[in-house]
Amino acid sequence: MNQYSKIRAQLDKAQDEIGRTPERAVQWILTRLVDQKVDIPDIGPTDREKLSYEVIAFLQCHWGGERPQKSGWVIEVTPSEKSHMVSKGQLYPRLFEPDTLIQFQSEARGLINNYLAWQSADFPFPGGTVHCLRLEDGRPVLVIDTPSISAFRLKCAFLLLEVGNHLAKCKDCDRIFYFERRRINDRCKTCGSNQRVRLCRKRERQRHRLRSGGK
Numbered sequence: 354m355n356q357y358s359k360i361r362a363q364l365d366k367a368q369d370e371i372g373r374t375p376e377r378a379v380q381w382i383l384t385r386l387v388d389q390k391v392d393i394p395d396i397g398p399t400d401r402e403k404l405s406y407e408v409i410a411f412l413q414c415h416w417g418g419e420r421p422q423k424s425g426w427v428i429e430v431t432p433s434e435k436s437h438m439v440s441k442g443q444l445y446p447r448l449f450e451p452d453t454l455i456q457f458q459s460e461a462r463g464l465i466n467n468y469l470a471w472q473s474a475d476f477p478f479p480g481g482t483v484h485c486l487r488l489e490d491g492r493p494v495l496v497i498d499t500p501s502i503s504a505f506r507l508k509c510a511f512l513l514l515e516v517g518n519h520l521a522k523c524k525d526c527d528r529i530f531y532f533e534r535r536r537i538n539d540r541c542k543t544c545g546s547n548q549r550v551r552l553c554r555k556r557e558r559q560r561h562r563l564r565s566g567g568k
């Protein structure tokens with residue numbers, strides 16, 4: 354077993370540990386990070402490595418694929434810092450330093466405690482804040498508080514998640530168009546009907562040629 358397949362095996366094990374649904378993942382967070390009995394500086398290097406793999410698996414998993422949200426979105430989180438290293442032409446996930454694991458732990462504790470106290474939690478990130486809250490009728494909402502250009506980008510991203518598979522570029526006129534039906538169209542309405550007319554005329558010509566003896 355080379356180093357890469359060893360890492361792959363560790364990650365698969367970690368993925369089983371955190372599960373593939375939000376229900377399993379929240380239980381993983383509670384037992385492995387939020388629980389007051391777990392103190393990262395006290396745990397041994399082997400267990401710390403295991404926890405590091407689990408956090409990587411947590412960051413990589415996307416639950417939507419397993420049990421789609423109402424809208425069918427898959428939400429994936431990709432850490433933007435250099436989270437991988439290359440060695441001998443292979444890509445390895447970078448394990449976290451103990452200090453980073455401690456940060457993850459205090460984040461998890463703080464956010465979950467806030468959520469329980471206020472039915473909301475704020476997730477600040479460079480460029481804005483995501484507020485995760487519950488309306489009076491119990492509906493969960495995400496409010497993303499960010500400058501208007503970022504808000505516009507995010508809104509576009511959500512729009513494309515919702516209807517992106519109804520957009521196509523016409524292979525004849527290059528115009529981008531929206532289509533209602535599930536079937537994938539490769540021509541816009543105008544070019545599509547033009548093509549049907551062309552095909553129809555071609556068939557007529559062929560029939561005509563056959564009738565007049567293939568000249």
Ligand SMILES: [Zn+2]
Pocket residue numbers: 523524525526527528540541542543544545
């Ligand atoms: Zn067209």
